[in-house]
Amino acid sequence: MTSADPVRRSTYRHGNLRQALLEAGLELARAGGHDAVVLREATRRAGVAANAAYRHFSDRDALVHAVSLAAMGELAHTMEAEQATLPPSTGPAEAARARFRAVGTGYLRFARTEPGLFRAAFYGRLDMTAAEAAESAGAGGLTPFQLLGAALDDLVACGVLPAARRPGAEFLAWSAVHGLAVLLVDGPLRAVQPDQADETTRLLLDMVERGL
Amino acid sequence: MTSADPVRRSTYRHGNLRQALLEAGLELARAGGHDAVVLREATRRAGVAANAAYRHFSDRDALVHAVSLAAMGELAHTMEAEQATLPPSTGPAEAARARFRAVGTGYLRFARTEPGLFRAAFYGRLDMTAAEAAESAGAGGLTPFQLLGAALDDLVACGVLPAARRPGAEFLAWSAVHGLAVLLVDGPLRAVQPDQADETTRLLLDMVERGL
DNA sequence: CCTCAATTGTGGACAATGTCCACAATTGCC
DNA sequence: GGCAATTGTGGACATTGTCCACAATTGAGG
Structure with missing residues (x-):
């Protein structure tokens, strides 16, 4: 076919x-x-x-690149959807924390739900301009990278993350989540069961929250 | 040519x-x-x-797979070399910590020094058996994954890492380091300057140590 | 309304690649 | 010393990205 x-x-x-x-x-x-x-x-x-x-x-390559940007846009949508399902939180700090985690879980959900698009999103000879291109944005106008940055800003605003730790934090959180996604999607971890992947996702986000 | x-x-x-x-x-x-x-x-x-x-x-594919295993072997060598350059430490806990960090820095050094081999090492339709295959081992007979596991075991033995956090820890540390490597090698971070990459590596390992 | 240039598609070609089949050279076992 | 298994060779085919010359269509200016 x-x-x-x-x-x-x-x-x-x-x-x-x-x-x-x-x-x-x-x-x-x-x-x-x-x-x-x-x-x-x-x-x-x-x-x-x-x-x-x-x-x-x-x-x-130009076609592939255009596909990459569009795939990143779909990723942004999934992340937005994940944030939209959050139950009302107790306080602003908890809300910021939940939004931050939703960025990561949405990212990993997308990677596991649409492995092909996920791979396409990150292998088109791209640089940071792609991560901030309008074509890569979701419904809210923010790219995945920008959604992560906004979540981190919220953490700082709510006093959950010390401002001194903010610079460069997106790259650390991104690395951790992206790494797990890659290992699960077409790395050595492709064979792990879904529930084990869920559990590892949770542990990874715990690690990031503690370590950031 | x-x-x-x-x-x-x-x-x-x-x-x-x-x-x-x-x-x-x-x-x-x-x-x-x-x-x-x-x-x-x-x-x-x-x-x-x-x-x-x-x-x-x-x-x-069979050839590519064999190349993957061999590339993983070279990665193991680089990690071993990194561990070998460690200065004598003050105490066993510090030594274990240093060995653990050397696993990460060696991994990232290899990714940045041999980007082609690094990519080849992780995209050959592989699963966990590849991560434990003898062909992927370094001079000491351990694969990169096993080197990481040994370093984590040491952390537990020296009381640096609570035993309760040990299960699954390799996947968390691996994810973080692998993610940064991938983003640097052919992801959106390919354009960052070497010294900035070094700095991010340091920050990432700090995060992992704190968060594990 | 008509012409003419720019735009957008078509057809044919070429080199490269992975892979298959039949056949040839060589090796080593009984 | 013969014979079967092993290892290389030659030729072929479909597929892909890309190029060149040419055709159909459109739209703007007279």
Whole structure:
């Protein structure tokens, strides 16, 4: 089942090829990560000749990069959704703590629910500009990285995290959560049972909270 | 400069093709990570027809996997070297702490020094058996994962780490260090300056020590 | 309304790669 | 000394990314 949906069109122009290619690329990435994003298959799904893609993406890499940003956007959505499910807390400090943990659990939920998109989100030859690009943002307009930063700011504002520890804290928390995600998704920990993964997630966030 | 060293040989048999392919694969991985390991190029460098590889590896994936294990072995060596440079410590607790940190700094040194091998070490469709395979061991016979476990055991033995926190601790420490490594090597943090990476490494290990 | 240039798609081609099949050279065991 | 297993070779095929020349369509300016 390589090519699906060979859309026949009557007009010579496609109309919205760039978007169609991006969506096809996202589907491919969802199924197999960034290196499952194959240009020709995307054009096939869009019902268009292979070369047409080059009118919208200079390169296969350009398509993959666009897919990366979109995948990061989906990650942001999952993180927002996780924060939205939080029960009302007792106090502001507890609320800030819960929001912070939700950033991590949302991140890991996404990685385990959409492993292909997760891998695609972080392997497109990207730098920090990608982590702050508007295309990578969720409904609230914040990228995953910015959601983490906001949660950390809240921790400081509520006195949970000493201000002296704030600088660079995003990279520490990010590293810990990202590391577990990578090990679970396509690292040596891929075989662990879901409930064990949940438990490890909890322990990891405990460690981060204590250690930050 | 695709194929180098087109070794001419007089005998029909190569003599040690498997090893030659593995070494060629390691060189390719060193230069470009696991997906730079291309079967035909490896055979070219070994001075042999492309199909000869199939007598020793069932698949390209099998070659990549062997390269992964070998790369993990090199990682183990770097970690051992890092531990070997430790100055004599004041007490056993300090020594255990230093050995533990050396595991992390060695890991990150390897990732930054040999990014290609590092990537290759962790993307070969591997599970925990790879982390404990003899091929992945260093001079001391321990794999990177086992070196970490030993360091944690020492922490417990010296009373630095409560025994109740020991179960699963390797996965927490590993996640944190691995995450930073991945973000630095081909994640969004690839552009940070070396001294900033050093500083972040230090902060990360502080966090882990406090939080474990 | 008509022309003409810019835009967007098409078709054919090329090199590279992983992998398969049939065949050849060599080795070593009985 | 013969014969079967092992190890390499040669040629082939499908797939992919990418390039070049060309075709269809669109839209702006006269």
